[in-house]
Amino acid sequence: MATRDNSRIQSSGPSELSRNRSSRFASGGSLRRSFNRRYPAPNLRAAPDTLNRSKSYVSPGKQTVGDKLTRHSNAALIAFLLLIFSVPAWGHVGSPDVFLEGNAGPYKLFVTVRVPQVIPGIAQIEIRSESNDVREIRIAPMQLTGPGSQYAPTPDVAQRSTTDPQFFSGNLWLMEFGSLQVRVNVDGARGTGQLAVPVPAVAQRTLPMQKPLGILLFLLMVLLGFALISIASAAVREGDLAPGAVAPAAKVRRARFALVIAAIVVAGILFIGGEWWKADDSRFARRVYTPPELESTLTPDGHLVLHQKPALISAGNPRRPADAINFDNLLLDHNHLMHFFMIRMPQMDSFWHLHPAPDGHGNFSLDLPSLPPGHYQLFADVVLTSGFPVTMVGQLKIPELKGKTMTGDDSGTVAIPIARSAKDADAYTFADGGRMIWDRGSTPLKSGTPLSFKFEVRDKDGKPANDMEPYMGMATHAEIIRSDASVFAHVHPAGSASMAALDLAQMGGAASPQPSQQDAMAGSRSVDMPGMNMSSMDSSGHVSPDISFPYGFPKPGLYRIFVQIKRAGRIETAVFDATVS
Numbered sequence: 001m002a003t004r005d006n007s008r009i010q011s012s013g014p015s016e017l018s019r020n021r022s023s024r025f026a027s028g029g030s031l032r033r034s035f036n037r038r039y040p041a042p043n044l045r046a047a048p049d050t051l052n053r054s055k056s057y058v059s060p061g062k063q064t065v066g067d068k069l070t071r072h073s074n075a076a077l078i079a080f081l082l083l084i085f086s087v088p089a090w091g092h093v094g095s096p097d098v099f100l101e102g103n104a105g106p107y108k109l110f111v112t113v114r115v116p117q118v119i120p121g122i123a124q125i126e127i128r129s130e131s132n133d134v135r136e137i138r139i140a141p142m143q144l145t146g147p148g149s150q151y152a153p154t155p156d157v158a159q160r161s162t163t164d165p166q167f168f169s170g171n172l173w174l175m176e177f178g179s180l181q182v183r184v185n186v187d188g189a190r191g192t193g194q195l196a197v198p199v200p201a202v203a204q205r206t207l208p209m210q211k212p213l214g215i216l217l218f219l220l221m222v223l224l225g226f227a228l229i230s231i232a233s234a235a236v237r238e239g240d241l242a243p244g245a246v247a248p249a250a251k252v253r254r255a256r257f258a259l260v261i262a263a264i265v266v267a268g269i270l271f272i273g274g275e276w277w278k279a280d281d282s283r284f285a286r287r288v289y290t291p292p293e294l295e296s297t298l299t300p301d302g303h304l305v306l307h308q309k310p311a312l313i314s315a316g317n318p319r320r321p322a323d324a325i326n327f328d329n330l331l332l333d334h335n336h337l338m339h340f341f342m343i344r345m346p347q348m349d350s351f352w353h354l355h356p357a358p359d360g361h362g363n364f365s366l367d368l369p370s371l372p373p374g375h376y377q378l379f380a381d382v383v384l385t386s387g388f389p390v391t392m393v394g395q396l397k398i399p400e401l402k403g404k405t406m407t408g409d410d411s412g413t414v415a416i417p418i419a420r421s422a423k424d425a426d427a428y429t430f431a432d433g434g435r436m437i438w439d440r441g442s443t444p445l446k447s448g449t450p451l452s453f454k455f456e457v458r459d460k461d462g463k464p465a466n467d468m469e470p471y472m473g474m475a476t477h478a479e480i481i482r483s484d485a486s487v488f489a490h491v492h493p494a495g496s497a498s499m500a501a502l503d504l505a506q507m508g509g510a511a512s513p514q515p516s517q518q519d520a521m522a523g524s525r526s527v528d529m530p531g532m533n534m535s536s537m538d539s540s541g542h543v544s545p546d547i548s549f550p551y552g553f554p555k556p557g558l559y560r561i562f563v564q565i566k567r568a569g570r571i572e573t574a575v576f577d578a579t580v581s
């Protein structure tokens with residue numbers, strides 16, 4: 001997803017290095033082999049091209065002349081090492097990583113996919129099994145939709161942790177942008193099972209070249225350049241002289257001429273190389289994903305029209321077209337084509353989750369409810385037909401406004417402003433006296449750690465609420481927003497992947513479903529979605545007052561979490577603040 005994240009690349013600790021340095025990346029040759037092994041057949045021919053191009057992916061924003069000279073195979077190797085040793089920084093509208101809780105057959109898994117910052121790049125897969133009867137877990141990357149989703153590559157075996165036998169991890173190369181998936185196959189005492197994890201793969205940034213490396217390469221360039229010039233001139237001057245003989249004046253003159261010619265040739269090579277580097281760099285820069293902007297127009301009577309701005313999500317694969325944001329062709333994501341969120345900034349005290357509808361002219365529109373006036377940050381979630389989830393961002397100033405009454409799945413709340421100093425509360429009281437309690441556990445919240453968020457809903461008498469209902473087919477919808485709006489995640493009990501993408505993934509990568517199929521899927525999901533975390537819902541749709549979802553904060557900071565539930569026909573939104581270190 002998108003990069004609104006300015007965080008710098010973090011330095012890699014020793015453990016990070018050793019985790020990434022698996023033997024198959026030791027040399028270029030084995031790298032190529034491993035790539036062919038793990039990638040679906042239709043892409044094989046694209047492989048060398050993609051592979052060679054990857055050296056540009058470490059090209060810096062600010063380059064020294066030396067940086068531009070690295071056009072050799074060892075430079076490509078260095079580039080790969082840089083890629084391998086980089087730790088994912090965080091993007092999305094803050095959150096590129098995928099957290100998923102689901103069932104691979106009889107085995108309940110908690111899967112984290114740490115998406116690389118650059119594509120091609122290495123995704124880190126971490127899997128925790130709830131039970132201890134798992135013998136082996138295999139993982140493989142592939143496209144989520146289209147022909148590439150039909151040909152699973154040979155999977156890799158995930159390594160079992162030596163200290164924690166229920167924890168498995170592995171690294172996978174993601175060679176393409178766009179809508180991918182990681183297939184997780186489990187073999188154990190209770191038979192086999194499969195879970196497909198949708199992974200939106202985008203380049204989040206251009207990795208800068210490390211300064212010492214740039215200086216080293218620059219010096220090498222100077223050395224090699226001068227060496228080449230002097231060899232050329234020395235060869236002309238002394239190439240056919242007897243040992244110890246002195247070069248005649250004519251040869252000395254010709255040698256000077258050769259020196260000038262060699263210098264011009266070297267300068268020309270450097271110039272062409274520099275231009276090549278720049279072209280490659282800008283081509284990659286165009287593929288770095290930033291959240292598409294959402295344009296909005298508000299009429300005085302509170303009618304809001306949302307326009308798309310054309311944006312393409314490159315596939316990075318010449319055989320696969322780029323994904324376009326097209327408001328006329330989206331997937332239904334838990335019953336709606338668009339989930340639209342408004343939050344008043346910077347207080348984060350007025351929060352709305354609305355569902356605009358297509359207006360038939362390529363736009364989405366809705367009548368706003370009565371909102372407190374102010375400056376609002378907008379987030380709009382849609383899912384492209386490839387299963388790629390897009391969060392568009394925008395800003396809107398809301399004047400004093402007499403809005404319409406909310407209907408259907410629309411909801412919102414006004415709470416106290418977010419405060420940096422106060423100790424974060426772990427209970428939220430609803431208007432009817434009922435409460436939601438956050439079981440924060442004893443350890444402080446840390447960024448970069450996959451967490452299971454657990455909440456308990458109590459009625460006004462303090463007893464577990466027995467009037468919980470599914471809200472848009474699920475026990476809860478939670479929105480997690482950083483205080484500077486640089487992180488936005490829309491999370492469900494099954495995790496941070498979009499529900500529409502999950503539907504596609506569990507269908508086994510059939511081509512994009514038709515709307516009728518989607519309706520059937522949406523309908524069936526509210527009762528039972530195979531593979532998904534429905535632990536807080538039973539087959540009759542009864543919802544437990546204990547709700548949970550997996551998520552990991554992408555970076556430290558202050559976050560506000562809106563946990564939305566439905567009780568006795570009312571949609572309620574609990575508000576929690578989280579200080580993350």
Ligand SMILES: [Cu+2]
Nearest residue numbers: 334477490492
């Ligand atoms: Cu939702």
